[in-house]
Amino acid sequence: MCETIKATYQDKDYPELAPVLDKYAGTRGSLITILQKAQDTYGYLSTDVIGYISARTGETPAKIYGVATFYTQFRLAPIGENLIMLCAGTACHVNGTQAIAEAISEHLGVDDGETTEDNKFTLNIVACLGCCSLAPAMMVKGPSGDAVYGNLTKTSVVKVIEEIRAQG
Template identity: 50%
Template sequence: MHFCGKKNRSEETNFFEVQLDLSALMKIIEEKRHEKGSLIAILQKAQEIYGYLPLSVLKCIARELEIKPAKVYGIATFYTQFRLQAAGKYQILLCQGTACHVNGSERIESTLCQELKIKRGETTPDGLFSLESAACLGCCSLAPVMMINGQAYGPLTAEKAVTIIRKIKAGESLSLVGGEAQ
């Protein structure tokens, strides 16, 4: 969703072509083509459709709007909302606001990293969780706070955070056994 913190270099350049159905994107572009300054809005819509901004989408936007791909890429990497890699099914957004910081958000981050075995900005290999941070979620009185798929949790302790993650994991493996058993 929306995150702060620099994406690391390798993540930015290591994307590969994916074959995608671009018809939904084309519809958006047609709608917005004649609006002034609609590039950011188009990118936002594209991310809503695909969950992230694959290279083919960026190229398509550049081609259709007749602007240089470098410009589209420049804007997609300037704003932290845009992601160039698929997100996990559960997007953990850790608040990095001042109130959260003084109430120990760093320790929660390190605990989550340990638990999920990923770093900030990464997605777990099973595609279940991605860990990101937001500048401030604006729920300062519940600090420290994290948001998972739009639902905020707080005030957290390292233990509480781990419990929430494990609960989701347990729920997922249950649904796998129950729903998709072969």
């Protein structure tokens, strides 16, 4: 993939992110904070957004990509309508995350980090969600908010996905 990097980046094109860079651009060690704010704002880190952050911080795009790809929390592609965050923390792992992940992948035709062709679902395998008593668990962030589903089985996870799909 080869995308053209814009020659100039202007604050007015990134009105939500410009104040964040005003605050953090000159602060050492703040790149992760900036990337988190950018992802919270735009949903993912596009080539343009990375270029803008590069222009404002003086860090090279290569370095920013390096950080963004090192940490699994960052996304470089847009997400689907519903973000499935399947927990792979210890409690969930020992209770069968792998089998649940396989069931989701098989049902939706996507692997970790991928989005379905109809743009309905993105699958992300994540660290502990903080509801270990429900292991194996997942959170789904969708248009109607966040929902946690626990004690998942290969059958129940497919049922949950189809219920979400039926909601529109």
